Amino acid sequence: MSTTNTAGDLSRFSINQMTVKQLSMPELVAQCVELGIPGVGLWREPVAAYGLDATAKLIRDAGLTVTTLCRGGFFTAIDPAERSAALEDNRRAIDEAATLGTDTLVLVSGGLPAGSKDLHGARERIADALSELGPYAFERGVRLAIEPLHPMFASDRCVVSTLAQALDIAERFPAEQVGVTVDTYHIWWDDTAPAQIARAGASSRIHTFQLADWITPLPAGVLNGRGQIGDGAIDMREWKGYVEAAGYTGPIEVELFNDDLWARDGRELLSETAERFVEHAA
């Protein structure tokens, strides 16, 4: 695979599909080949839209690696029927990950159920779900990667807000079943995160490493305000240094959600993102 548009080492770069969601699956794959990008992180919805088997074949034929599938999770419901449906949906996500040939399913664990103020209880229900899903995933060659989300998402999206909390849950299971997602956007403010990365590395639980930059002002709803690499407050090389010191040598995914970026030409954005990766993280 040759690097045509981007000078520099892209050997560890993976583009998370959401970053350039304006590209169709074939466009994404073609552009990755064109630019010499070896890895992609996929999302279930666009995979389903293009077709699971068709996606797997497209990616495989292009010689790309699927570094992660996003996402499983949403384990915090109290209602038994909802919990059962969530487990079933996560089994499907694990099956899809296996079909796509990735070893990592990223988990966004879920927020507080309506009316609940019980963060601790919600976190325990995540652990309960993983005790069922961990072995199921392991049998299919898939590892579950709990992603701590920034504390601003604690009520409505993910009650796991820090790497320490994620590891407190993950360590109840074998590392081959459950680890963590280290994403700079969610943890950059946390001065205890470097030590937690070392803790995660010591038990081989860094299952994926993702980059996004922190920019302000945050947009309403705060979901789609992630900054292009290099545009914000986060020193990417510093965090890359932490995961490498902890033994992580795998792919580095760039995952941005940003309305301004999504309004741009997808091919240009992908090229820019590859350049930023080289400049700030290669």
Add this chain to the structure above:
Amino acid sequence: MSTTNTAGDLSRFSINQMTVKQLSMPELVAQCVELGIPGVGLWREPVAAYGLDATAKLIRDAGLTVTTLCRGGFFTAIDPAERSAALEDNRRAIDEAATLGTDTLVLVSGGLPAGSKDLHGARERIADALSELGPYAFERGVRLAIEPLHPMFASDRCVVSTLAQALDIAERFPAEQVGVTVDTYHIWWDDTAPAQIARAGASSRIHTFQLADWITPLPAGVLNGRGQIGDGAIDMREWKGYVEAAGYTGPIEVELFNDDLWARDGRELLSETAERFVEHAA
């Protein structure tokens, strides 16, 4: 002082002025007297607008207690002239606190300087500033209360994001000089915060305790999205229990920034807030 509009114990209730910023200073004071609210937290800007001495007299004559003055801080500049100006402004804030008769100046420490990615350095500059301001405040009977702000403010408003970080700085100084602000809104997601509250209490560093609820979706800019007590995800009695177990028996301030609340009649909002305090925290 009698409670006319609100049933229940308001003896520890303090209304932070920003919650009902649509009320003028005389309206605020009159309504507190009317409702039997014994304490107010003041802000420098409305105090300056009404006049420092006039405000002090108005509050004193009404028999109210000024529980805190908001706010000092913004210590993270690198430029020497900016740093000098910040120190001078904080000395004025301390003088104002003393004139108003409050023993607590709340500190919002400041974000990253433009272009900087160095959270650690910024936190060290806060400590530098406090080494000058702590003794100055102590001589005037004022304690400085570092407020950890939610991590979503780490880049643009306050690099101190957790109680642990705040205490790491505060403990370099005598507790009579520097302590912390415990505000539910900023720390509710943090499962290590209860232990940090105990740590703060053990050295008598809980200088004020403030309430606001966490509601979503957050508005653009995320500053003015704090929820009325009882409307969100935070169990106020749980957090009150933590500070009380740590030995804190002082005033409890309700401090809300919320465009929807500010659009309402200020007297009605103050009455509702007092009722919510009784229901959820008295």
